[in-house]
Amino acid sequence: MTVTPPPAASAPSPRILVVDDDPTVAEVVTGYLRRAGCTVVRAADGRAALAQAALFRPELVVLDLMLPELDGLEVCRRLRADGADRPAVVMLTARGEESERILGLELGADDYVTKPFSPRELVLRVQAVLRRQAVPLGAASREPLRAGDLRLDQQARRAFRGECELALTQREFDLLTFFVRHPGTAFGREELMHRVWGWEFGDLSTVTVHVRRLREKVEDDPAAPALISTVWGVGYRFDPVAAGAAEGGAA
Known part of the structure; x- marks a missing residue:
């Protein structure tokens, strides 16, 4: 007798909150994300976004910067302060909002897409962020990485x-994981974008912002970094010897 195995349990749909006060943009983005297998709810202003986030507990928020009630930067700030359940954030920005975009990254946004954008590109960016959030079983070593x-x-x-x-x-x-795995090697910003986050294109200032934020969290003196050095004309290099010296100095 042939026994048919039970069907494999399907993975739960990613929960996405789309926040945009333009109903056309919100509808198009929602449609593409749902066709990609996501469960999507919408909000049209900043206060509604925070209320929906509290109820829906999204894994990711697609967040427009220009919103009524509370702007996207304030929404991002509050979402990032929400303890262990903080969702990932992909910002939607206009081309002329570079300073706001960089501030959003500094507040902890995970990615951004510039308007006007391709909905298919947005879906790919969302999927990439969700992949980075999830650590598939067996994909990461059980042994911790160490440097000093x-x-x-x-x-x-x-x-x-x-x-x-x-x-x-x-x-x-x-x-930081990439740097620790590749000590003593200098990498350009474009190479870091591709090898760390899988981007084939994007604003190189994104790398600059994240290196600066990382230095603020791992360096004794971020203004004179010893762990993550700037290699002029190339990019950045992680120095494990400096990490070891920090450990020795703290002992």
């Missing part, structure tokens, strides 16, 4: 310096 007094738990996606846990965003964790 830095310790990275790859399965839990937590980073420590000594006994203190570092409050890293998803992209900062990915960047």
Whole structure:
């Protein structure tokens, strides 16, 4: 007798909150995300976005910067302060909003897409961020990565310096993990974008912002970085010897 195995349980649909006060944009984005297998709810202003986030507990928020009630930057700030259940954030920005875009990244946004945008590109960016959030079983080593007094738990996606846990965003964790895995090697910003986050294109200032934020969290003196050095004309290099010196100095 042939026994038919039960169907494999399907993975739960990613929960996405789309926040945009333009109903056409919100409808198009929602449609594309739903066709990609996501469960999507919408909000048209900043206060409604925070209320929906509290109820819906999205894994990711597609967040327009220009919103009534509360702007996108304030919404992002409050979402990033929401403890362990903080969702990832993909911002929607206009071309002339570079300073706001950089500020959003500094507040912890995981990615951004510039208007006007291709909905298919947005879906790909959302999927990439969700992949970075999830650590598939067996994909990460059970052994922590170490460099001096830095310790990275790859399965839990937590980073420590000594006994203190570092409050890293998803992209900062990915960047630090890459640096620790490739000590002493200089990488350009474009190469980091591609190898760390899988981007074939994008604004190189994104890398600059995340390196600066990472230095603020791992360096003794971010203004004179010893762990993550600037290699002029190339990019950045992680120096494990400096990490070891920090550990020795703290002992």
